[in-house]
Amino acid sequence: PQPASEIVEIxxxxxxxxxxxxxVAQGIAEARLERLLVxxxxxxxxxxxxDLLRAMHRTGLSPEVDFLSLASYREATTSSGRVxxxxxxxxxxxxxxxxxxxxxxxxxxxxxFARDLIAAxxxxxxxxxVLLDKPVERAVPIAADFTAFECPDEFVVGxxxxxxxxxxxxPFVGRLVRTP
Ligand code: IMP
Ligand code: MG
Numbered sequence: 001p002q003p004a005s006e007i008v009e010i011x012x013x014x015x016x017x018x019x020x021x022x023x024v025a026q027g028i029a030e031a032r033l034e035r036l037l038v039x040x041x042x043x044x045x046x047x048x049x050x051d052l053l054r055a056m057h058r059t060g061l062s063p064e065v066d067f068l069s070l071a072s073y074r075e076a077t078t079s080s081g082r083v084x085x086x087x088x089x090x091x092x093x094x095x096x097x098x099x100x101x102x103x104x105x106x107x108x109x110x111x112x113f114a115r116d117l118i119a120a121x122x123x124x125x126x127x128x129x130v131l132l133d134k135p136v137e138r139a140v141p142i143a144a145d146f147t148a149f150e151c152p153d154e155f156v157v158g159x160x161x162x163x164x165x166x167x168x169x170x171p172f173v174g175r176l177v178r179t180p
Contacts, residue, residue, distance in 0.1 A: 008167065008174035011156060012149055017131075017173065018051065020148045024129065025055035027146055031127065033097040036061065039089055041114055042069040044103035047160030047168070048131045048148075052101060063099070066091045068117075072110050081139060083113040094122035103161050104151065105130045108138035115142070132156065132173070149173075 012020075038056075040049035049065075056063060069087035100114045111128055119126050130144045132151035151173075157163050158170030167174075 007177045009177045010172050010174050012173040014171040021055045025059050029059035036063040037096045037098045038063045038065045039100050041102040044161050045101050049101045081109050093118050097125045098123045100128045102130050104132045106134045108140040108142040112140040112142045
């Protein structure tokens with residue numbers, strides 16, 4: 001159970017997220033990507049991907065969906081970060097347009113790993129979409145093609161994102177505040 005001293009302060013409300021996702025979906029629709037496959041990176045993007053897909057439907061898109069479960073190891077030095085495949089996608093991406101969806105772009109390792117993996121398998125085009133972009137120095141140079149929000153450089157939780165497996169269920173994005 002959550003200690004009484006831990007409060008989650010809202011950074012992006014559920015309503016603001018929903019509005020912004022509608023706009024992002026419009027932008028994706030305007031890119032006119034034929035035979036689009038959405039690849040959601042698990043676990044963090046599952047809530048975002050679910051809402052984004054339904055917003056895409058409302059713009060008239062009918063993408064296919066698959067899931068790529070990745071584990072990234074955050075180490076003390078920026079050069080030692082490693083990304084492993086925990087569960088691979090099942091779809092053949094050769095010749096497909098693919099939209100990789102993730103929760104947060106920070107060092108860039110996770111998103112670049114997914115993008116390069118799918119490109120190496122012969123995808124026609126790989127675009128990326130993130131809920132949050134943290135304005136920090138990247139370990140791997142990458143910019144997302146679609147971003148919902150610029151995120152303060154703080155640890156955030158909720159809307160699918162966790163701290164030690166907690167807080168994924170929150171309908172908003174928040175930061176943890178510890179009160180004495
Ligand atoms: P990157 O590989 O350094 O770009 O990190 C991206 C991944 O780290 C995301 O998919 C998240 O799972 C995780 N991450 C980075 N910052 C946060 C945060 O503030 N809260 C929760 N997860 C985070
Ligand atoms: Mg993640």
